Structures are given as structure tokens and as C-alpha cells.
Amino acid sequence: MIDKLLKYDTELFLFLNNLGSETWDGLWLIITNKIYFGGLLGIILFTLLYKKFGLKALLILIVVTALMIAFTDQMTNVFKRGFERPRPCGETDLFDKMRFIAIRCGKFGFFSGHASNSMAVAIFGGLLLRPYFKNLIYLLVSISLIVAYSRIYLGVHYPLDIFCGLIFGSISGFVFHKLAFYLLSKFN
Numbered sequence: 001m002i003d004k005l006l007k008y009d010t011e012l013f014l015f016l017n018n019l020g021s022e023t024w025d026g027l028w029l030i031i032t033n034k035i036y037f038g039g040l041l042g043i044i045l046f047t048l049l050y051k052k053f054g055l056k057a058l059l060i061l062i063v064v065t066a067l068m069i070a071f072t073d074q075m076t077n078v079f080k081r082g083f084e085r086p087r088p089c090g091e092t093d094l095f096d097k098m099r100f101i102a103i104r105c106g107k108f109g110f111f112s113g114h115a116s117n118s119m120a121v122a123i124f125g126g127l128l129l130r131p132y133f134k135n136l137i138y139l140l141v142s143i144s145l146i147v148a149y150s151r152i153y154l155g156v157h158y159p160l161d162i163f164c165g166l167i168f169g170s171i172s173g174f175v176f177h178k179l180a181f182y183l184l185s186k187f188n
Helices: 002-017 022-032 034-053 055-083 113-129 136-154 159-187
Strands: none
Touching: 002 136, 002 159, 022 034, 022 136, 034 055, 034 113, 034 136, 055 113, 055 159, 113 136, 113 159, 136 159
């Protein structure tokens, strides 16, 4: 059963990865870059949080966000070391069938840190700001999905790595959203 699932995962990866073209490679490298895309998203979210919650609450939310990202990032590493699933770019039998345009490959890929972190931020920020911006969560989740797809496009993650990262990120974002509301009620 697992072998069949991994076979389908590889086939879906090759299909999605090979949809790319040199014309779009630069854009996808920017999208996947944590500094450019993550920084822009962070500035937008923290500006909105500041306007709706004020400075004291924003400082609490920055700490909770940092804890959330550290948690999802470290749990991603625990899973990667635990499962030791090679990334597609590390599979020699796939290399001539795929497009690899990432700057580096990395060793293990299950599950995607980009997917889990971006989805955690999307759910966290979207739920915090839902009373003020009803549809913002849809925009944030869409951005997270684009970031997640970039990892397939670049050749560094299988779709199953992405899917599991998105699920883990959703759960993390929800839990840390609850923590943020608890802390805001205590200290505000």
C-alpha cells in the first residue's frame, strides 16, 4: 500500500514539476525565498495586527508568531530526520526526468518546512484578523498554497511532503491562534 502511494506521489511530482518553464523559473525562485516572500507577508500581517490590536498586543503576537514558526520548523526537522525520505532532487533515478532549479537540494524532504510554516502563518493571521477582514484568510491560504507549490516546481519536494506540511501547518496555526487569544486576554 505504501509503495503504491509513493509511486503515485512520484508520478504526480513529475507531472507537476515538468509543467514549469525557464520563463517562470525566476519568479518561482522569488516566491520560495523566505526573505522576500515571507518578509513581505510578515510586514503586511504585522501592520494589520498593529492597526487592529495596538502596540502591546502586537508585541505579544510577535512573540507567539516567533514561537509558532520555531515550533513548526523544528517539528519539520524531527519528521525529516525520523522518516529520512530523500528529496526528489536527491534521487538519481529521477534527475533526468525532472526539472531542478533550486539553489540547493537538501537531504530529506518529509515534510515541507515551507508548506508548514507558510500555512501556520496563514491560519494564525487569518483567524486573528477574521473579525476585521472576513476574507483575508482565503488570501493568506492562497499565498501559502502558492509557496507550497513552488517547492514542487523547484524540484525539492514531493506532493505528499507538501500536503502533510500544509496539514501540520494548519494545526499549528490553529493551536497558536488559541494561545495568542489566551495571552491577549491575560495581558491586555
